[in-house]
Amino acid sequence: MRVVVDLNRCQAYAQCCYAAPERFVLRGNEILVYDPAPPAADRAAIERAVQACPVRAIRVEHDAPAGAA
Template sequence: MRIVVDLNRCQGYAQCVFLAHEVFRLRGEEALSYEPNPDGARRLQVRRAAAACPVQAIVIERLEGTDRGAAP
């Protein structure tokens, strides 16, 4: 999976940080940083974090050949 965050849209609510702190981090009070290619073990956390974003700034893309056999 690959994560893309629209940092122009992100408002720093940090719901993603609470739900997937291994992938999303706040630098300072509002600057979000993230791991764009987390391992498959974090899939559910990342999906929940994307769904919880109040401004829908997180997009999850499936990488061809890497998610075989995994639940969407």
């Protein structure tokens, strides 16, 4: 799983920080810090953050299954 945030689209509403506080932190009211490769155990929290973003700046790219071409 790979988390991608479009920082040009992000408006620092910080809804992702509420949905997944272990994975998204807003510093200085405008700098979003996040882990682009969070552990699979955090998938549910990351998905909540994706859904919570009012400007849809967050997306998740899932790894292809092993053996997929």
